[in-house]
Amino acid sequence: xNLAETRYVLARKSDRETADEYISWLLDIGMKxxxxxxxxxxxxxxxxxxxxxxxxxxxxxxxxxxxxxxxxGSDDDYDDVTDxxxxxxxx
Numbered sequence: 001x002n003l004a005e006t007r008y009v010l011a012r013k014s015d016r017e018t019a020d021e022y023i024s025w026l027l028d029i030g031m032k033x034x035x036x037x038x039x040x041x042x043x044x045x046x047x048x049x050x051x052x053x054x055x056x057x058x059x060x061x062x063x064x065x066x067x068x069x070x071x072x073g074s075d076d077d078y079d080d081v082t083d084x085x086x087x088x089x090x091x
Contacts, residue, residue: 001026002055003033034062050081060084 003023010019027033042061046052052060060081063070069085072078078086 001031002059005055034065039065046081046083049083050078052077 003026006026007016007019007023010022036058039058039061042064043054043057046057046060047054050057050060056077059070060083062068063084069087070078071087071089074088074090078088
């Protein structure tokens with residue numbers, strides 16, 4: 001989950017203050033941000049290797065760094081990605 005994208009999507013649907021409240025709630029329930037200092041180089045590698053959007057490349061690099069699994073859409077944007085465990089959401 002990309003906090004920057006989450007915030008702007010929420011703010012567009014409501015307002016910045018409400019978006020910030022939701023972000024605070026996510027952090028309160030245990031979501032832990034990953035510092036971009038530790039993932040920027042891997043993110044750029046994903047862009048070079050697979051050409052995802054920049055935000056998606058940070059999601060990929062974070063999942064890889066945490067040895068986690070990334071929930072992705074049902075489209076074929078990630079079909080070639082083999083470096084990260086992926087789970088597709090239903091269409």
